[in-house]
Amino acid sequence: VRIHIALIGFGHVARRFVQLLSESRDALRALDIEPVIVGIATRRHGSVFLDAGFEADTLARFVDLVAAGNAVGPASGSPTALELLQRLGRMRSDARVMIETTVLNVQSGEPAISHVRAALSVGAHVITANKGPVACAYRALADEAAERGLSFLFEGAVMDGIPIFNLVRETMPAATITGFRGVINSTTNSMLCAMERGEDYDEALRRMQDAGIAEADPTLDVDGWDAAAKVAAMANVWMDARVTPRDVVRSGITWKSAIYARAVLALGRRAKLVGMARREADGRLHLRVWLEELEASDPLAHLDDQANALEIDSTPLGRIVITQRDGGLEKTAYALLTDLVALRRRLGR
């Protein structure tokens, strides 16, 4: 079937996704998926829309243009993201999809949440790599999508391309998740590893920023907001938590963490920023992001630099751990692709 796609946000992940679609054309055809990109909205480089869909070489040119800092459409008069979604909504199609990868305000979840609402209201399925919508408004958005018979998918929101949401949904039927814990923020884990090796906090942070791993404003990472948003997202989806990142007990890392990390390492253990959720005996949920001292036998203790891992505790499977040894943009782009395949499967024949 033909799936018409509007890309809202055209940063590194979305551009890599466009390339991945092209590279995966044969595999997608075998799954009966013919993706047609009809619209692209960027934040600072204009936007474009074409009912017939863009050709592969045109898309490749857009990728190159934006990568080089140029615009894809006229700077003034370009349709806004919302106008573009309305045009998508007016198209006749087997399936209309918004693929959303805009920059996130993790406290408010905006503008991603508005984009998700707008897409659903015009009858488009939603695939987002943003954790905002699922961390801040999962129940409302999932209900809205279900009422309209649309899919709301977000595999790229946590642990890049590692298909954790798909894993639980598709391969753990009739299981009950009772808790999870994980090292889920790459910046703070890389910094902790660097500080163990002797760097101080400012040095480690500057190196992460130079490498493009940490943002210019690293607050979201080092204060634990990014990890808290991921904890809220998973708790909302798996444990019906109905929380936002503000409901997660949260602490981050500071210059003092360097001393702590080295002291812990000297004892044969590791200091890790662990995000966790646990259903207490009285039924209440305990949600937390905290710098913890882990035993050497803990599967989360041996994650170096950008590696991530998540332990999921369930009945009847017990504790399973998913570890991502190689992260990166490429993997988040792949998450968007897996969501596209999941969407196709739901459409039926």
Add this chain to the structure above:
Amino acid sequence: VRIHIALIGFGHVARRFVQLLSESRDALRALDIEPVIVGIATRRHGSVFLDAGFEADTLARFVDLVAAGNAVGPASGSPTALELLQRLGRMRSDARVMIETTVLNVQSGEPAISHVRAALSVGAHVITANKGPVACAYRALADEAAERGLSFLFEGAVMDGIPIFNLVRETMPAATITGFRGVINSTTNSMLCAMERGEDYDEALRRMQDAGIAEADPTLDVDGWDAAAKVAAMANVWMDARVTPRDVVRSGITWKSAIYARAVLALGRRAKLVGMARREADGRLHLRVWLEELEASDPLAHLDDQANALEIDSTPLGRIVITQRDGGLEKTAYALLTDLVALRRRLGR
């Protein structure tokens, strides 16, 4: 839909599966699955068949009878497994399924392979917890099932209930698996851990046998045959290897492994029996089961006792590791349930 089930083999796993079906009745109903067990064939305790399906309390009685060493049917005159499958094949049904959990000869894959062939020939889908069919005859059986429009599922064959085959099939579309490595045999891993703690080989083995983890004849485990069968199974399914366990370069553990494990541990590393597959640069497959010395930073190095883990290397996901911290029969029974759900999804509306 109603799914008619014949259980071939009624050991611990199959009996736990019967209980799990009953416990999961609500979740299964939500997935539109109404399982009806019509036949049970045991090795030494007779067999029974009833077109209308057995009631829950009758099934519970069968479980208790066999657990206590008694028969479910007359010792002489009971239908054989093959006769029972023929009766299943003559039933009118939305879906007929054989669930196969007989004891395995890992070199020949029998009698499981004959059971799979018999089930397919009467038009029944196949769910097996046996690694024999997939390790020794995957290509032929998968082709035969596909020709007849039937499913051939085997989630319980490797890593108990951890849904590794479902994981790759359902959540890693358009990915290419380039290799894998894992600690996939619980008996040898438990013995290596015990030997690190100072037990000798015979002591460790006897303790495993007393605990019911190792078989009375432990050759399959300690000589690496069990791990080799799992390597062959995964290589057949994911890498089109078309091999049998005999094609896996194989070594096991011996009394000398105790000395080796302790020496390696003293250097801060771990000795583990690792099963692996790797596509070489010239396109050939290298398949091996070998006692290896692992660095402390290796995610396979920290598996204690019965924990299992598998690292899967793929394009574009890179290396991901799935770790099972809590194994056991309960989990293998759950694997049969996940296969039943996967089968239901394939049947469509």
